[in-house]
Amino acid sequence: MSLAYEVLATDGAARRARLETAHGAVNTPVFMPVGTAGTVKAMTVEGVAATGAEILLGNTYHLMLRPGAEVVAKLGGLHRFMNWDKPILTDSGGFQVMSLSDRRKISEDGVEFASHIDGNLFKLTPERSVEIQHLLDADITMVLDECTAWPATEAEAAESMRRSMRWAARCKDAFIDRPGYGLFGIVQGSVHGELRRESAAALIDVGFDGYAVGGLAIGEGQEMMFRVLDETVPALPATCPRYMMGVGAPADIVGAVGRGIDMFDCVMPTRSGRTGKGFTRRGEINIRNARHAEDPRPLDADCKCPTCAGYGRAYLNHLFKAKEILGAMLLTTHNLHYYQDLTSGLRDAIEAGNYARFAAEFAAGQALGDIDPL
Amino acid sequence: MSLAYEVLATDGAARRARLETAHGAVNTPVFMPVGTAGTVKAMTVEGVAATGAEILLGNTYHLMLRPGAEVVAKLGGLHRFMNWDKPILTDSGGFQVMSLSDRRKISEDGVEFASHIDGNLFKLTPERSVEIQHLLDADITMVLDECTAWPATEAEAAESMRRSMRWAARCKDAFIDRPGYGLFGIVQGSVHGELRRESAAALIDVGFDGYAVGGLAIGEGQEMMFRVLDETVPALPATCPRYMMGVGAPADIVGAVGRGIDMFDCVMPTRSGRTGKGFTRRGEINIRNARHAEDPRPLDADCKCPTCAGYGRAYLNHLFKAKEILGAMLLTTHNLHYYQDLTSGLRDAIEAGNYARFAAEFAAGQALGDIDPL
Numbered sequence: 111m112s113l114a115y116e117v118l119a120t121d122g123a124a125r126r127a128r129l130e131t132a133h134g135a136v137n138t139p140v141f142m143p144v145g146t147a148g149t150v151k152a153m154t155v156e157g158v159a160a161t162g163a164e165i166l167l168g169n170t171y172h173l174m175l176r177p178g179a180e181v182v183a184k185l186g187g188l189h190r191f192m193n194w195d196k197p198i199l200t201d202s203g204g205f206q207v208m209s210l211s212d213r214r215k216i217s218e219d220g221v222e223f224a225s226h227i228d229g230n231l232f233k234l235t236p237e238r239s240v241e242i243q244h245l246l247d248a249d250i251t252m253v254l255d256e257c258t259a260w261p262a263t264e265a266e267a268a269e270s271m272r273r274s275m276r277w278a279a280r281c282k283d284a285f286i287d288r289p290g291y292g293l294f295g296i297v298q299g300s301v302h303g304e305l306r307r308e309s310a311a312a313l314i315d316v317g318f319d320g321y322a323v324g325g326l327a328i329g330e331g332q333e334m335m336f337r338v339l340d341e342t343v344p345a346l347p348a349t350c351p352r353y354m355m356g357v358g359a360p361a362d363i364v365g366a367v368g369r370g371i372d373m374f375d376c377v378m379p380t381r382s383g384r385t386g387k388g389f390t391r392r393g394e395i396n397i398r399n400a401r402h403a404e405d406p407r408p409l410d411a412d413c414k415c416p417t418c419a420g421y422g423r424a425y426l427n428h429l430f431k432a433k434e435i436l437g438a439m440l441l442t443t444h445n446l447h448y449y450q451d452l453t454s455g456l457r458d459a460i461e462a463g464n465y466a467r468f469a470a471e472f473a474a475g476q477a478l479g480d481i482d483p484l
Numbered sequence: 485m486s487l488a489y490e491v492l493a494t495d496g497a498a499r500r501a502r503l504e505t506a507h508g509a510v511n512t513p514v515f516m517p518v519g520t521a522g523t524v525k526a527m528t529v530e531g532v533a534a535t536g537a538e539i540l541l542g543n544t545y546h547l548m549l550r551p552g553a554e555v556v557a558k559l560g561g562l563h564r565f566m567n568w569d570k571p572i573l574t575d576s577g578g579f580q581v582m583s584l585s586d587r588r589k590i591s592e593d594g595v596e597f598a599s600h601i602d603g604n605l606f607k608l609t610p611e612r613s614v615e616i617q618h619l620l621d622a623d624i625t626m627v628l629d630e631c632t633a634w635p636a637t638e639a640e641a642a643e644s645m646r647r648s649m650r651w652a653a654r655c656k657d658a659f660i661d662r663p664g665y666g667l668f669g670i671v672q673g674s675v676h677g678e679l680r681r682e683s684a685a686a687l688i689d690v691g692f693d694g695y696a697v698g699g700l701a702i703g704e705g706q707e708m709m710f711r712v713l714d715e716t717v718p719a720l721p722a723t724c725p726r727y728m729m730g731v732g733a734p735a736d737i738v739g740a741v742g743r744g745i746d747m748f749d750c751v752m753p754t755r756s757g758r759t760g761k762g763f764t765r766r767g768e769i770n771i772r773n774a775r776h777a778e779d780p781r782p783l784d785a786d787c788k789c790p791t792c793a794g795y796g797r798a799y800l801n802h803l804f805k806a807k808e809i810l811g812a813m814l815l816t817t818h819n820l821h822y823y824q825d826l827t828s829g830l831r832d833a834i835e836a837g838n839y840a841r842f843a844a845e846f847a848a849g850q851a852l853g854d855i856d857p858l
Contacts, residue, residue, distance in 0.1 A: 149803060149810040156790075177777065177802045185780050185798055193794040384809075403551065406559050420529075420567040424559055428522060428551045435526040435758075435809055 113250070113292035113319045115351055119461045123343065123370040126460040129320075129351055131197040131249035132290025133189060136165045138351060138372035139456045141363065141449045142199060144380060147172040148182075148192045151380050152438040153446070155194045161415070161443070162450035165197040165249075167375040170242050171206030174232065175225045179245040187247030199294075199375070200248035202239045202281075205257045205324075205356070216256065218273065236280035240293075244286060252322065252355075253281040255296045260328045267300035274298045275312040282316050292319030294353060300325060301334055303341035310345035321346045322353040323371070327362065336365055343370040360389060360452055361476065364469050367456050379449045383442025386430045390448070391475045397441060401483045402427040411481075415447035487624070487666035487693045489725055493835045497717065497744040500834040503694075503725055505571040505623035506664025507563060510539045512725060512746035513830045515737065515823045516573060518754060521546040522556075522566045525754050526812040527820070529568045535789070535817070536824035539571040539623075541749040544616050545580030548606065549599045553619040561621030573749070574622035576613045576655075576670075579631045579698075579730070590630065592647065610654035614667075618660060626696065626729075627655035629670045634702045641674035648672045649686040656690050666693030668727060674699060675708055677715035684719035695720045696727040697745070701736065710739055717744040734763060734826055735850065738843050741830050753823045757816025760804045764822070765849045771815060775857045776801040785855075789821035 114130035129136040143150045143158055145166040150158050158166070168188055173179060185191050188198055204221070207214055211223035211232075220235030239254040255274035258267050278295050285293045295313035299305030313321060323342055326335045339354070346352055353373035354366050363374050379389065386398040390410035395402075397409070408418035409426070417426075417440040429437030452472075459468035488504040503510040517524045517532055519540040524532050532540070542562055547553060559565050562572055578595070581588055585597035585606075594609030613628040629648035632641050652669050659667045669687035673679030687695060697716055700709045713728070720726055727747035728740050737748050753763065760772040764784035769776075771783070782792035783800070791800075791814040803811030826846075833842035 147802075147806045147808060148799070149808050152809040152813075154790075154810065154813065155794075172806075176806055177798070181778055181798070184778065185796065191796075191799055191802075193799075404555055404558065416528075416530075422559065422565075424551070424555070425522070425565055425567075428565075432521045432546075432550055434521060434523050435812060436523040436528065438809060439526075439528065439813070 112287050112289055115320070115349070117348075121460045121463050121465040122368065124367050124456070124460045124465045125370060125372055126457050127351065127372055130290070131165075131292070132288070133195060133197045133249050134164070136197055137457060139363070139367045139453045139460075140165060140373050141453045142167045142373065142375040143446055143449075144169070144375055144377045145192065145194070145198075146377075147176065148188060150446075152384060152435070152442045153380070155192065157443055158194070158446065159196070161446040162454060163196075163446065165199060166194055168198050168200045168246060168248065169206060170200050170203035170239060170246070171210065173246060174203060174234075174242050175227055179242040183245040183247070189247060197249040198246075199250035200243045200246055200252065201355070202252045202254040203234050203242070204239070204254050207234060208257060218276075220254070236277040237284040240281050240284040249291055250320070251281075251285060251291070251293045253278040253293065253295050253318075255298060255324060257328065258298050258300045258325045260300060260325070260330050262300050264300075264302050264305070267298075267302055268305055271298040271300075271305050271309050275309060278313055279316050282318070294318055294320040294322050296322040296324040296355065297342055297346070298325050301330055301338055303338070306338060306342040307345045310342060314347060318350070320351040320353060320373075322355050324355045326354065327357045332362060332365070335362070336369065339366060339369040339371065360449070361473070363452060364456065364472050367460075368465060368469060374453075379445035380442050383445045384438040386437075386441065388441055389445050390480070392478045392480055393476045395480050397423060397426045398430050399427075405484055407481070407484075409444055410448070413444065413447060413451070415444050417441065417444040417447075486661050486663055489694075489723070491722075495834045495837050495839040496742065498741050498830070498834045498839045499744060499746055500831050501725065501746055504664070505666070506662070507569060507571045507623050508538070510571055511831060513737070513741045513827050513834075514539060514747050515827045516541045516747065516749040517820055517823075518543070518749055518751045519566065519568070519572075520751075521550065522562060524820075526758060526809070526816045527754070529566065531817055532568070532820065533570070535820040536828060537570075537820065539573060540568060542572050542574045542620060542622065543580060544574050544577035544613060544620070545584065547620060548577060548608075548616050549601055553616040557619040557621070563621060571623040572620075573624035574617045574620055574626065575729070576626045576628040577608050577616070578613070578628050581608060582631060592650075594628070610651040611658040614655050614658040623665055624694070625655075625659060625665070625667045627652040627667065627669050627692075629672060629698055631702065632672050632674045632699045634674060634699070634704050636674045638674075638676050638679070641672075641676055642679055645672040645674075645679050645683050649683060652687055653690050656692070668692055668694040668696050670696040670698040670729070671716055671720070672699050675704055675712055677712070680712060680716040681719045684716060688721060692724070694725040694727060694747075696729050698729045700728065701731045706736060706739070709736070710743065713740060713743040713745065734823070735847070737826060738830065738846050741834075742839060742843060748827075753819035754816050757819045758812040760811075760815065762815055763819050764854070766852045766854055767850045769854050771797060771800045772804050773801075779858055781855070781858075783818055784822070787818065787821060787825070789818050791815065791818040791821075
């Protein structure tokens with residue numbers, strides 16, 4: 111294995127661990143902010159680091175189209191390009207090809223598609239995806255897979271998953287092993303337990319530095335998502351990090367950590383930060399709502415972030431009404447702090463053997479709902 | 485006088501001084517970033533302070549419409565609302581009423597207008613403008629005036645100026661004197677030296693804490709602007725700060741300081757920061773230009789700002805092409821640093837008796853033009 115991974119404590123299925131990469135250590139459970147096109151939207155890297163984030167996710171699809179993987183490599187890699195010296199995980203590009211590009215055509219070899227930016231044609235194969243992620247200098251490379259659409263028949267899910275497993279083996283062959291750099295496989299199989307176990311076994315047979323669970327949080331709902339985790343996680347090696355891709359809402363993260371997941375990424379805190387949704391210990395609020403217009407209180411009285419320390423809801427409401435960039439900056443800062451506080455709290459709880467109590471208190475806080483208007 | 489003002493050094497007409505306000509000292513010559521609607525666009529207040537800015541300008545017109553002066557007052561004033569604890573100067577609202585609002589109607593009493601946001605009707609009189617600025621808790625209040633359009637006949641300019649002088653006297657009557665808070669008069673008179681001198685004399689007769697030169701940089705060109713300054717500044721008291729409103733380009737500031745102006749404000753560094761124009765010691769560059777797409781060098785090799793320290797032109801070019809908010813954040817940061825470095829350099833030069841050399845070196849650097857492509 112090229113990535114050192116050590117489980118420091120467990121509490122039931124929940125794990126508190128540390129992953130060592132070429133650009134530093136990552137303490138898990140961890141939330142990775144999404145740095146789509148080489149920037150966590152509306153944030154400086156100093157601001158991202160100040161939230162407590164130890165690792166970012168970069169999007170292969172966006173970066174291969176603009177500015178191009180070879181350009182990023184020539185400029186010293188993604189870390190130097192975007193001035194982030196901590197670890198970076200890149201996705202394979204497969205998910206965005208399916209959700210964003212035009213005229214995509216999937217075959218055994220890979221996927222051909224037209225860029226959503228200018229219509230130019232590209233081809234992404236397992237080998238090219240690994241090469242791009244190498245050019246970007248990703249600490250953690252993800253295998254190219256197909257995120258099976260939901261719902262899918264068992265036959266469709268099986269065919270899609272088995273092709274992804276053949277692609278995973280090709281990615282392993284293409285990956286250049288280096289100390290501190292690793293390659294993660296991705297379990298597919300939709301909501302079918304048998305297929306998930308078959309997928310996990312196929313990946314273990316190839317051998318990866320970590321194992322992701324893909325194809326969830328795409329419409330199946332939290333209950334089914336948790337059931338799939340219950341059926342999948344036990345089939346994954348206890349000695350490797352487990353990553354649930356594209357997830358999720360705070361309650362999803364708390365529940366998935368209790369089922370043995372270590373790593374998460376999601377656009378939710380950043381995207382919400384630009385549309386006016388704030389995450390708090392008492393649930394979500396829409397800062398555009400008129401009830402906040404003259405309310406001097408912070409978003410979340412228990413939050414220690416710079417936004418809650420320096421600004422009231424009235425100011426944030428004003429910034430969003432006036433379409434000021436600072437609104438997105440301040441709310442994204444808060445939301446990312448919220449997510450980092452959540453995973454930091456989970457780490458502490460697991461170390462103390464208090465995961466269950468933490469989860470219960472989290473749920474009770476969310477159920478309270480927002481503070482009453484003044 | 486309610487604002488302490490001390491001239492520390494002079495070099496020809498250029499002055500190095502210090503202005504003391506209720507929220508701290510301002511070293512002049514000073515550039516005031518524009519915080520239009522209670523935010524310097526695309527900047528945190530920490531980021532603005534880190535550029536070296538000691539005072540911001542707030543816009544009465546924008547804030548009276550949204551969120552409303554009484555709302556800001558209820559929330560503790562503009563400093564607390566926007567989390568900026570240093571001095572704030574507010575304009576009177578008159579300039580934006582003329583340039584932004586619909587269906588404006590000017591009379592001896594004041595100006596009636598429809599909000600550009602929702603069409604609601606407002607009236608701004610000298611008394612109401614001063615009251616609003618009091619509610620905002622501005623350290624420096626500006627008198628309500630009419631920025632005489634350019635070009636104007638001498639008769640039009642005289643009529644407009646004389647009404648502004650009557651309004652200035654009403655503003656003085658309405659202003660509530662407090663230690664650390666001051667009221668500035670505004671000289672009008674278009675490009676007519678006689679009218680400018682008449683206006684200055686009228687203001688001095690009323691008595692203000694500072695004297696602004698308004699109605700410039702609205703199309704008359706730099707040569708005529710400097711001529712008006714040459715005819716106006718000698719008519720202003722040597723013992724009070726002089727403020728040239730809405731100016732300007734770096735070369736305008738250097739030239740005006742040499743003519744005895746102490747204070748400046750302009751949207752240029754912030755607006756340009758959002759559209760891709762960067763200010764450098766070798767002139768202006770458009771970061772969207774393809775020549776920068778693979779250039780790892782900073783915007784300005786001699787700049788110590790966080791943008792130039794951490795990012796290359798290629799990255800900034802990428803951010804602007806990808807329409808990423810961080811592009812505006814980083815370029816605005818650089819541009820504000822550039823303006824603060826410029827005024828800091830002017831202060832040092834005046835103290836050392838080197839204004840003329842500084843101005844010559846500034847002009848020589850600008851004339852060099854941007855570095856050659858790689």
